[in-house]
Amino acid sequence: MIKLENLSKTYQGEAKAAVYNLNLEVEEGEICVFVGPSGCGKTTTLKMINRLIEPSSGNIYINGVNTAAQKKSELRRKIGYVIQEIGLFPHMTVKENIATVPLLLKWEQKKIDERVMELLELIGLDAAANIDKYPHELSGGQQQRVGVARAMAADPPIMLMDEPFGAVDPITRADLQNEFLRLQKKINKTICFVTHDIDEAIKMGDKILIMNKGKLIQYDSPKNILSKPQNEFVEDFIGSDRALKVLNLIHVSEIMESDFDFAVLSDDYHSLIKKIKQKKKKYLLITSADKKLAGYVTLRSLEKNGHKNWQKYIKAIPAVKKDASLKDVFNLMLEKEFTIFPVVDLENKLLGRINLDNIKNHISFEYQE
Amino acid sequence: MSVINYFISNIDNIIDYTFAHLYLLLISIILSLFLWLSLGIIIRNKSKTAKTLIAFGSFIMAVPSISLYGILMTIPAFGLNIRSAVFALVLYSMIPILRNVYTALNGVNPAIIESARGMGMTERQILWKVQLPLALPVIIAGVRVALVMMVGIATLAVFIGERNLGQLIYQGIVRTRTEMIITGAILVSSISVSVDILMGFLEKKFLSPGVLKSLNLGRDQ
Structure with missing residues (x-):
C-alpha cells in the first residue's frame, strides 16, 4: 500500500542525514507506528509521505504510484493528516472544519452534510449540540476527535497521524486511543502513526518501526519487538519492563x-x-x-x-x-x-x-x- | 450661538469644504487600502523586504506632516496640487496598514497553516480561507488607526492649496475667529468618529464569531 524505497532526507545546511536510506512497506489496513527518540527522523519520514517535506533521494509509492509524479495538493487530499496541535480552524464551526477537504474536492452540499453527520456519529460527538460550535468551545478531547473526523472526511485510504494524542491528559489519551482502535476496526485505514511513547506504539501498532539517527533499526510486530529485540538500542528503548509490556498486547x-x-x-x-x-x-x-x-x-x-x-x-x-x-x-x-x-x-x-x-x-x- | 450663526450664514462654503475633505479622503483611502493591503500580502513571506519597508514607513511617520507636504510641493510632478495631498496621506497610512497586515499574516498559528497544507489546500487557498480570516482583526485595527489619522492630517493639506475643512480652522486662527475654528473642529471630529464607528460595524460584520469569541476569551484571561 505504502512503499518507501531508499528514502533519504538531508536538510539544507546540515551534514548528517535526518533520514538515511529507509526501506519500508506498510500493508493495507495496518497501523504502522514510527517510534524513536526525538530527532530520529520519524516525523520527517511521515511528512515525506504527503510531501510536506520533499525527500532528498529515494521514492515513495502509494498503491504503486510514485507520489513525486502527483500534484502535491491533490496527493494530500487523498491522505488524512492529523497533528498533535490539532490545527482546527478557529474561525470555522465544527461542521465547516470537517467539511474542509470535501469542499476542496467540490462535493455537492447535500453529500457533505450527510458525511459530516455520519462522521460526528462515528466519533461519538452529539451532532445537534456541537455541529455549530467553534473549536474553542470544545474540550481538548473533543477537539482531537473533530481533528480525526476532519482528516477522515473525504474517506482517504491512508491517514498520517503525528503524535495525535500527545497534547491531552493521560486519561483522555487512553480514551482516545481505545476509541481510535475501535474506530479503526470499522474503517480499516492504512495508518502511519508517529509517537515517542513506546507504550503507545505497542498499544496502537500492528507493526512498529523503531528508528534512531535517521535509520531503521527494527520493523516488526509489537510482540516480536518485545520478545526478540534486534539489538541493545531496541532493548533499552523498550525498557527493562518489557515482560510487563507484553501484558498490554494480550487481550482477555x-x-x-x-x-x-x-x-x-x-x-x-x-x-x-x-x-x-x-x-x-x-x-x-x-x-x-x-x-x-x-x-x-x-x-x-x-x-x-x-x-x-x-x-x-x-x-x-x-x-x-x-x-x-x-x-x-x-x-x-x-x-x-x-x-x-x-x-x-x-x-x-x-x-x-x-x-x-x-x-x-x-x-x-x-x-x- | 455665534458658531450656529456662522454655520448657517456660510453653509455653502462649509458644504464645499466638507466635500473637498471627503473627496481627498476617499481617493487616499482607496489608494492606501489597495496599495498597502496588497503589498502586505505580497511581502508576507519576505521578511527582509518587509523589515526594510516597515523601517521606511516608520521614518515617514517621524516626518512632521507639514514638512512632508512642503517637501512634496517642491517636487515638479506634485506641486500645489491634490496629488501632493493624496500622496502624503497614502504615505502616512503605510505603517499602520502594512505593518499590521504583515504581522497578522505571520502571526497565524503555524500548526493551523500546516494542517491546512496537509489537507491539500493550495498556497492561495491557505491565504484566502485561513490566513486572511484569522488575521482580519489585526488588519482591521490597523486600517482603523490609519483612517482616523488620515482624517486629521487631511486638514493640514490647506497649506498646499487644498480648500477643505482645514481652511476653516486655519482661517479661524489667522483671523482669530473662534466660531470658525470650532465649526471646523466639530466637522473634522465628526468625520473621524463616523469613520471609526463604520469600521467597528464592518469589524462585527466580517469577523467570524469563532475569531471574535476567542479574542474575547484572550482578553478575559
Whole structure:
C-alpha cells in the first residue's frame, strides 16, 4: 500500500542525514507506528509521505504510484493528516472544519452534510449540540476527535497521524486511543502513526518501526519487538519492563476460560446447592435469563441464610470487558483484591472468566515458544 | 450661538469644504487600502523586504506632516496640487496598514497553516480561507488607526492649496475667529468618529464569531 524505497532526507545546511536510506512497506489496513527518540527522523519520514517535506533521494509509492509524479495538493487530499496541535480552524464551526477537504474536492452540499453527520456519529460527538460550535468551545478531547473526523472526511485510504494524542491528559489519551482502535476496526485505514511513547506504539501498532539517527533499526510486530529485540538500542528503548509490556498486547478474550459453571436467576435453591456441591465449588456466578451478569453467591451464605429468596444474597463482582488487556486485569486485581473475574462483552453479557493461573500459564507458554 | 450663526450664514462654503475633505479622503483611502493591503500580502513571506519597508514607513511617520507636504510641493510632478495631498496621506497610512497586515499574516498559528497544507489546500487557498480570516482583526485595527489619522492630517493639506475643512480652522486662527475654528473642529471630529464607528460595524460584520469569541476569551484571561 505504502512503499518507501531508499528514502533519504538531508536538510539544507546540515551534514548528517535526518533520514538515511529507509526501506519500508506498510500493508493495507495496518497501523504502522514510527517510534524513536526525538530527532530520529520519524516525523520527517511521515511528512515525506504527503510531501510536506520533499525527500532528498529515494521514492515513495502509494498503491504503486510514485507520489513525486502527483500534484502535491491533490496527493494530500487523498491522505488524512492529523497533528498533535490539532490545527482546527478557529474561525470555522465544527461542521465547516470537517467539511474542509470535501469542499476542496467540490462535493455537492447535500453529500457533505450527510458525511459530516455520519462522521460526528462515528466519533461519538452529539451532532445537534456541537455541529455549530467553534473549536474553542470544545474540550481538548473533543477537539482531537473533530481533528480525526476532519482528516477522515473525504474517506482517504491512508491517514498520517503525528503524535495525535500527545497534547491531552493521560486519561483522555487512553480514551482516545481505545476509541481510535475501535474506530479503526470499522474503517480499516492504512495508518502511519508517529509517537515517542513506546507504550503507545505497542498499544496502537500492528507493526512498529523503531528508528534512531535517521535509520531503521527494527520493523516488526509489537510482540516480536518485545520478545526478540534486534539489538541493545531496541532493548533499552523498550525498557527493562518489557515482560510487563507484553501484558498490554494480550487481550482477555484470548486467554479466558469460556467453559465454566454458572447459574441463572430463575434456578431454584436446591438445584443451585446441588450444582455447587457437585463441582466442589465455594461460589457460583449468576446471570439473568439473557446471560447478563448479575453477581455471585457463596455456598456459605446460601447455607447460612436458608433457601427462601436466595437471589437476595447475590453479591456484586467487578467484571472485565473482553477487549481489556491483561495489564488492565492486573490493575483490577490489585485494586479490588479479587484474583478471578468474570469476562463480559460490551452489553454486560457473561462470556467467560479469567484468573491469575490463566495469565501465568499463558505467559510461560508464550515465552517457551 | 455665534458658531450656529456662522454655520448657517456660510453653509455653502462649509458644504464645499466638507466635500473637498471627503473627496481627498476617499481617493487616499482607496489608494492606501489597495496599495498597502496588497503589498502586505505580497511581502508576507519576505521578511527582509518587509523589515526594510516597515523601517521606511516608520521614518515617514517621524516626518512632521507639514514638512512632508512642503517637501512634496517642491517636487515638479506634485506641486500645489491634490496629488501632493493624496500622496502624503497614502504615505502616512503605510505603517499602520502594512505593518499590521504583515504581522497578522505571520502571526497565524503555524500548526493551523500546516494542517491546512496537509489537507491539500493550495498556497492561495491557505491565504484566502485561513490566513486572511484569522488575521482580519489585526488588519482591521490597523486600517482603523490609519483612517482616523488620515482624517486629521487631511486638514493640514490647506497649506498646499487644498480648500477643505482645514481652511476653516486655519482661517479661524489667522483671523482669530473662534466660531470658525470650532465649526471646523466639530466637522473634522465628526468625520473621524463616523469613520471609526463604520469600521467597528464592518469589524462585527466580517469577523467570524469563532475569531471574535476567542479574542474575547484572550482578553478575559
